[in-house]
Structure formats: structure tokens, C-alpha cells
Amino acid sequence: MSILQEEVTRRGVIAGTGALVVSFSLTRAFAQDLAPATPLTPPVTLPGSLDDERFLDSWIRIDADNSITVFTGKAELGQGIRTALLQVAAEELDVKPEDIVLVTADTGRTPNEGFTAGSQSMQNSGTAIRNAAAQVRALLLSEAAKRFAVAPAELKSENRTVLAKDGRSLTYGELVSELMLHVEAQPQSTLKDPGALRVMGKSLPRVDIPAKVTGGQAYVHDLRLDGMLHARVVLPPSPAAELSEVDASAAEAMPGVVSVVRDGNFLAVVAEKEFQTVNAMRTLAATARWQERESLPDQTDLPAELQRLEREVGTVAEAGVLSSGDNQFEATFMRPYQIHGSIGPSCAVAQMKADGSLDVWSHTQGVYPDRAAIAEMLAMPEEKVHVIHMEGSGCYGHNGADDAAADAALIATKVPGRPIRVQWMREQEHSWEPYGPAMLMKVNASLDRAGRIASWAYDVWSNTHSTRPGGAGALLAARHKSQPFQPKPPELNITPSGNGDRNANPLYAIANKRVLWHFLPDMPLRVSALRALGAYANVFAIESTIDELALMAEVDPVEFRLHHMEDPRARAVIELAAERFGWNGPQMPKNRGRGFGFARYKNLAAYLAVAMEVEVEPETGRVRVVRAVSAIDSGEIVNSDGIRNQTEGGILQSISWTLYEAVAFDRTRITSTDWSSYPILRFASVPDSVEVHIIERPGEPFLGTGEAAQGPAAAAVANGIRNAIGKRLYDLPFTRDRVRSAVGHA
The missing domain is CATH 3.30.365.10 (Aldehyde oxidase/xanthine dehydrogenase, molybdopterin binding domain)
Structure with a gap:
């Protein structure tokens, strides 16, 4: 699987020659290792998310083979952001969008841009990538000018190449050198004039559509990994329900069943095949006994309830x-x-590996906050949890995606070594999503x-x-454990963007x-x-x-x-x-x-x-x-x-x-x-x-x-x-x- 293969390591960066090879996860380490001591003065404000992740190589990578990778902490949620961000980067780098590989939200590779929410992807990430790309182009032109002994204004860039008037040329891959782009971005960029734009402003076909209409791997629901097991969670019948007893023997004896997992009110079954898991879940649910109580408001007089x-x-x-x-x-x-009404119920895949690290594939809107919440729930160091975004079939805010990811993560720790796929049932999505x-x-x-x-x-x-993850108490699995996590108390907070x-x-x-x-x-x-x-x-x-x-x-x-x-x-x-x-x-x-x-x-x-x-x-x-x-x-x-x-x-x-x-x-x-x-x-x-x-x-x-x-x-x-x-x-x-x-x- 391509999403699993490319691992960028510190060893690879140090050994790299003739290329910029760096990922977001290393930028702070490099800054500590290489940056000279400077006075503690307030940093200047940078455009968009550059203000949070200030090094150019957090956003743009160029390899010796002339390949270009652009990183964004924002996730494709069906809003077409992958296409738009490719256009922004291609415009300022003077390349074609198809010349760029775009890596979206991934805690091992991309900047931490929090949540993809509030219609802020272009304002924050688009602005950051556009300015970073413009500054990278300027650095490439400057380097070429030195080698050609001409002024940068006498050069032009196109198709991943810098050209001189006399016909000499150098590719971007030939111009980059180790750590060349590991520099802090500047507050001002020389952006292209609106009249000179060639890629931005065009209605290019969305890059996320082909797989969705051809049966490809479009969603996390489609992800299939070698040795993958299927799991289903038996969620409580009501918000205040407590699991008093369950007889797992019948479910455990069913064909294909690998394990029944219980931790307090958290109850799940794992099997080799999906329909085996669904049947075992129904059998397990039939034996579960819950103590329920009234905890919901009177819907017939909801205005009075809200005022109360x-x-x-x-x-x-x-x-x-x-x-x-x-x-x-x-x-x-x-x-x-x-409700969010996502047509596809929430889904996630997780794998606990032999080295004690945990990989989670999720349609969460915030890979870094979700990583923090899952790590807290499992008492693991955050750096041991790797969350990779994959699209989900439906979104529109904080739905059950983070909960399904927590379910898969918790089950994966109980059944280590093999990938665990969790998908909610329709009635679970309707009943339990926020x-x-x-x-x-x-x-x-x-x-x-x-x-x-x-x-x-x-x-x-x-x-x-907003009760989005950031703490384990935002996750249903963490709340349902025998030692439950409590959600953070909400606070009144009036800001310009509003709540x-x-x-x-x-x-x-x-x-x-x-x-x-x-x-x-x-x-x-x-x-x-x-x-x-x-x-x-x-x-x-x-x-x-x-x-x-x-x-x-x-x-x-x-x-x-x-x-x-x-x-x-x-x-x-x-x-x-x-x-x-x-x-x-x-x-x-x-x-x-x-x-x-x-x-x-x-x-x-x-x-x-x-x-x-x-x-x-x-x-x-x-x-x-x-x-x-x-x-x-x-x-x-x-x-x-x-x-x-x-x-x-x-x-x-x-x-x-x-x-x-x-x-x-x-x-x-x-x-x-x-x-x-x-x-x-x-x-x-x-x-x-x-x-x-x-x-x-x-x-x-x-x-x-x-x-x-x-x-x-x-x-x-x-x-x-x-x-x-x-x-x-x-x-x-x-x-x-x-x-x-x-x-x-x-």
C-alpha cells in the first residue's frame, strides 16, 4: 500500500545528498540542532499556518529526481481541498499540478494544522502553501542565478526547471541541496500578479473523484490490509446505560471469531470476516444485560429545558x-x-505493531488532536501513535469518526499484530454520533x-x-472503559469566529x-x-x-x-x-x-x-x-x-x-x-x-x-x-x- 510505504527518517535526512528530504516531524529537531542562539524576541507574524509551522521544508520537499512533494495538515473531506491546494502550489512553483504529490493530514509527515474545520483550509493552509511555494521558487531562482552568474530577474522558471536567456537550464532537483529549504519563512512573499496566473482560477477536475466513481480505494471503508481482522462494537442502548453482565461464550464459539473484548462498558467482538463479525456482534448483544435510567430531557418542551x-x-x-x-x-x-447524517457509517483501521507503536487510519478531521486523545486513552506516548487521515463517506463536522478510531485503537491493543477494522452499524451512527x-x-x-x-x-x-478530541474524554471508548475518562467541562468562550x-x-x-x-x-x-x-x-x-x-x-x-x-x-x-x-x-x-x-x-x-x-x-x-x-x-x-x-x-x-x-x-x-x-x-x-x-x-x-x-x-x-x-x-x-x-x- 502506497500510504504505508514512504517513511522519512532522520537517518535518511542526514544521509541524503543532492536533495531536500525532510518531513514536518523533524523540523523542530533540525531547528534545535542547527539554529544559532538568538535573542528571545517575539517572532514576526507569517501568513496563514506558516505562523505555526515556520520552516519552508515543513510544506515543500524537492528531491534530486526532480519530484515535488507538498504537505498540508488539512484533510480532504469531500470539499475538494486537495485539488485547490495543488493548484495553489503549482501556480507559485511554476509547475503542473500533476507534477506534485500532495500529502494530507498525517501525524508522521505533515504540519500540525489542528482541525480541518470552520471553512479555514484555504485561509490557513492555502495561504501557507502559496507563500511557501513562492519563497521556494525565489530560493531556486537565487541559487540558479549564482551558478549562472546572472541576476535572478534574468531567469524564468517553468516545468520544474530554471532557464537562462542563453539557453542554459537547471532542474529544481539539480538546484536543491541538503537543508537548502530548511529556512524560516519570511513575512512577505513575491506572489504572482492576478493577471499572470495560469493554474489558479481554473476549474481543474478534482483529483479525489476518479477513485470514487471507479470503485477504487477512495475511503477508509475501502482500506484492506494484509491479515486484517474485522471488529464490531456493542454500544450501550442508551447514554446512561451500564453493562451489568454478558455471556460471551456463544459468540466466542461462532465461526471465525478471534476474540471478545470487554473493558467496563466497552464491548466488542473480533472475527476473520466482516459478516462473521456482524453475526457474532448480534449474538453478543443479545446476551448483554444493561441497567438503564432516564437521563434525557423532555422533548415535548425542549425550549423550557434549554432555558432551565x-x-x-x-x-x-x-x-x-x-x-x-x-x-x-x-x-x-x-x-x-x-445529526451529521453521513451516508457511510464511521470506520477506522488500527494496528498495534511489535515495536509497541500504533498506526491508526481514520476519517477524523484532526489527526494530531485525535492522536493526543488516543494516546491518553491508552496511556501511550504520543510519538508512539501514528494517525493517518483517509476520507470517510460523509463528514460535515465532528461525527463518529474519532470514536471509531478509538474503538479500533483499543481493540488493536488487545489483539496486537494484525490490523483491526471497525465499522459502526447504521443505528449506532444515528444513536451515538455527537x-x-x-x-x-x-x-x-x-x-x-x-x-x-x-x-x-x-x-x-x-x-x-465543539467537544472535539484533544482529551480522551471526548472519545466514547475512553468513556466506556472500566476506568473511564471524563470529558473536559465546556466553557463559555466568545471569539470573533464564534461558536x-x-x-x-x-x-x-x-x-x-x-x-x-x-x-x-x-x-x-x-x-x-x-x-x-x-x-x-x-x-x-x-x-x-x-x-x-x-x-x-x-x-x-x-x-x-x-x-x-x-x-x-x-x-x-x-x-x-x-x-x-x-x-x-x-x-x-x-x-x-x-x-x-x-x-x-x-x-x-x-x-x-x-x-x-x-x-x-x-x-x-x-x-x-x-x-x-x-x-x-x-x-x-x-x-x-x-x-x-x-x-x-x-x-x-x-x-x-x-x-x-x-x-x-x-x-x-x-x-x-x-x-x-x-x-x-x-x-x-x-x-x-x-x-x-x-x-x-x-x-x-x-x-x-x-x-x-x-x-x-x-x-x-x-x-x-x-x-x-x-x-x-x-x-x-x-x-x-x-x-x-x-x-x-x-
Whole structure:
């Protein structure tokens, strides 16, 4: 397997001649060995993730055979990041994308860039790689200039070669020397002018697609290693369940069974073949006796439950003085718990080797944090745990990937020597993955006599939206051991990018406002990061309110937004989406409406506006989005098709959340354990068309794209329904029963 073969060692670096051979794991050692003593002055800030991993050879490697390897700590999650990062590196190195081998998140080889989350891959890793590549190109030109005895400006680089005007040439591989690129990056790079770009800005085919459509090794689910065993975990039937007894004898006697593993509430079976393991798991589960108790909130009164769990209040934004007036709108909006809904259940492979080291293949979004959590769970040194990212079939945040990795790692220590493959069952994924938190949003807003927003009070009740690994207590296997690890207590933390309060502060010009986050540290249901975090629900509530205020002011909703928007880039996406939709066109037919939504993701990433045509069947309550037209500003474009893919996917997923998705539970167990009890958007309900119009911003910084559509799309659906039936729906999702009730067909 190619992903297993290439090991870069310190011995190889020291012995290497005529090539740069180095990996991230060695950069600190080299810095300690080679760097002279320097005064302890604060380092200058470097672009993107270069500020954390400051040596060029953490990002770019060139070998004597003229091969080029680029390293990123970010993971391909289906967002097309491998393709975009290849384009960035190829552009600044003056090579073809196919000339580069890109290595993604791997604790043995790549920089530590934390989690692939928050739509920050291009902002952080793309920026780092682009600047590193530009500086590497400059070093190569400088070295060639010395050898040719000419000025660097008289040389040009192309196709992995530096060319002189007199015809002389040297390949990159001939120019590099040992440690040549082991230098700290500079704060400024000579990046190519926008008009000179040849690779960036083009819609190149995604490099991750071929294996997915040809049956290749696309996902960790497809990984098959020599001697691999299969394992299944018997998860508890409910969050508070305790395993009182189990008779493993029948399962152990089944064909192919190698071992039954028990450690407290952790119970698993290992067998030679996968279906043998599934059968043995079912037999083992039938003999398990669990003591259960009520630990879940009352779903019939979830708003009251969330308010009861409040322990602390943080101020997200505050300006001016709140007031009340005659033109006042007050409302309460509700978002339920929702799942990631990964089509492929979580999966991982782990192998405990003879030297005491552990290899783990996982679709985690953070290989380094996952390594730390697994090492803590197993009481192993971190350097003995090697986590390699492989894609999973579905993601969208902190799903069960890290838990499956912990399951495989724990079982591998009990059955050393052979690779152990763990895959969750569908009901386990639905019942045990960390959910997107339920949220309650209250708005009180008023207009002045001129029809402008005079006062804005916004309150959101929410848990933290991130309990990602970093400690063993984030892993189910660690919690279920006989000596369990406890999760770290969540803390209220208000930052510019936001969490449960993400996008709670409107981007509109409002002189008098107050935004509060009512923090819930207790988590009756296990929750963590789901795509867009709090932005989905906050933008839904804010943009629904904006439409109601526009109705009160008797102003068109798009015009009302523009009246309150000062940011020119925000105005541009609002105007473009409205124009391409035909917002001022003929009146909609009966039972059809038009809806609009806007946000700048996190108030610091991509700008997105979307207009939708929505159809409502009053008798059945069925809602269908007929068409969606969006406009997005993601800064400088690397791959327009990638931006379009992410925006289209975000719109469709948001439609699914908004119309269908909610976790169901009683006081003891999760009850939405399959696709029937947890419905999602089906092909028959997909819009007839989804348009994405991209505003070009040459030379501007990259902006995060992947989660920009979630909130605006939900708002556009809500506002479209309001326009179609004349009634506002406040509680997500907008199920058929809720729509029928709103139109009087209960």
C-alpha cells in the first residue's frame, strides 16, 4: 500500500545528498540542532499556518529526481481541498499540478494544522502553501542565478526547471541541496500578479473523484490490509446505560471469531470476516444485560429545558441603547438536535505493531488532536501513535469518526499484530454520533418612523458546539472503559469566529443592539460541531426577522437589506443574487413564494446571498424548493468549480435540515435510529435548478466557502414559505404537520 510505504527518517535526512528530504516531524529537531542562539524576541507574524509551522521544508520537499512533494495538515473531506491546494502550489512553483504529490493530514509527515474545520483550509493552509511555494521558487531562482552568474530577474522558471536567456537550464532537483529549504519563512512573499496566473482560477477536475466513481480505494471503508481482522462494537442502548453482565461464550464459539473484548462498558467482538463479525456482534448483544435510567430531557418542551440548563450569560455584541416602539417584532425560534447524517457509517483501521507503536487510519478531521486523545486513552506516548487521515463517506463536522478510531485503537491493543477494522452499524451512527446542538433564539426588534431598525435585542440559548478530541474524554471508548475518562467541562468562550454564537451579531448597520449567549454547560445529549455551528440557526432567526421588519416597513425585503448594509461586498452579493433570480419579476402563482437570505459566514469569511422559489401544498403540507439562485464572494478564486460544488451542496444540505431533520428521543433512548425515523432530503425533492454565481476578487485573501450557505439557505426557505402562505414558521424543521397546521389544515 502506497500510504504505508514512504517513511522519512532522520537517518535518511542526514544521509541524503543532492536533495531536500525532510518531513514536518523533524523540523523542530533540525531547528534545535542547527539554529544559532538568538535573542528571545517575539517572532514576526507569517501568513496563514506558516505562523505555526515556520520552516519552508515543513510544506515543500524537492528531491534530486526532480519530484515535488507538498504537505498540508488539512484533510480532504469531500470539499475538494486537495485539488485547490495543488493548484495553489503549482501556480507559485511554476509547475503542473500533476507534477506534485500532495500529502494530507498525517501525524508522521505533515504540519500540525489542528482541525480541518470552520471553512479555514484555504485561509490557513492555502495561504501557507502559496507563500511557501513562492519563497521556494525565489530560493531556486537565487541559487540558479549564482551558478549562472546572472541576476535572478534574468531567469524564468517553468516545468520544474530554471532557464537562462542563453539557453542554459537547471532542474529544481539539480538546484536543491541538503537543508537548502530548511529556512524560516519570511513575512512577505513575491506572489504572482492576478493577471499572470495560469493554474489558479481554473476549474481543474478534482483529483479525489476518479477513485470514487471507479470503485477504487477512495475511503477508509475501502482500506484492506494484509491479515486484517474485522471488529464490531456493542454500544450501550442508551447514554446512561451500564453493562451489568454478558455471556460471551456463544459468540466466542461462532465461526471465525478471534476474540471478545470487554473493558467496563466497552464491548466488542473480533472475527476473520466482516459478516462473521456482524453475526457474532448480534449474538453478543443479545446476551448483554444493561441497567438503564432516564437521563434525557423532555422533548415535548425542549425550549423550557434549554432555558432551565442555562448557567452563564456572555455578551456577544452591544452598542447604543435598546428601546421599544410601536413598530416592534418579537419572536422565538427553535432548532432541534440534528445529526451529521453521513451516508457511510464511521470506520477506522488500527494496528498495534511489535515495536509497541500504533498506526491508526481514520476519517477524523484532526489527526494530531485525535492522536493526543488516543494516546491518553491508552496511556501511550504520543510519538508512539501514528494517525493517518483517509476520507470517510460523509463528514460535515465532528461525527463518529474519532470514536471509531478509538474503538479500533483499543481493540488493536488487545489483539496486537494484525490490523483491526471497525465499522459502526447504521443505528449506532444515528444513536451515538455527537449531534448538532438544539438552540433557542429570541428576537425583539423595532423600527423607527423612517422604517429603519431602531433597536435589536437577540438572545441565544445553546451548548458549546465543539467537544472535539484533544482529551480522551471526548472519545466514547475512553468513556466506556472500566476506568473511564471524563470529558473536559465546556466553557463559555466568545471569539470573533464564534461558536454557538456564530453569526449571532447581524452584519447590518444597527445603532442600538445587544446580543447575548445564554450558555448551557450541561449536555443531556452528546453534542459537538455540525457544519456551520451556530451560524445555521442564528442566520435563520435573524434573516426571518429581517423579512418581518421589511413587511412592517412596507419595503421590499431585498431593498430593506440594502438600506441597512454598508459593506460594499455584502451589497454586491445581495444585488447579484436578486438580479440573477429575477427578484422583481412577475408575482408568484398561488401557493408559491419567493424567499431571500444573506450572511457573511462568521462575519469574516465568505459572503453569500440566496434567493429561492418555494412551492407549498396546503393539503399535504409538503414544501419543495423549486429553484435556488445564489451569489458568493470567496475572495480570490482558486477553483471556481470547487466553490460552486460546496455552495450547491451547502444549499441542498440546509434545505434538508430545514424541511426534514430532527433527532427524536424519549427520556431514556434515542429513537431516530434509521433513515425512516430520521428522514433527509431525497432526490425527488431536490430543486429543479441551483445556480451559483461567483464574484471574482483577484488579489484578495482567500475566504472560507464550505459553510457559507447553511444559514442563508434556511432563511430563504423560511421566507419563501412565509411569502407563499402568509404565515411565519418559527420551529425547525418545517415538517408537513407544522405547515398544515400553519395553513389551517391540521
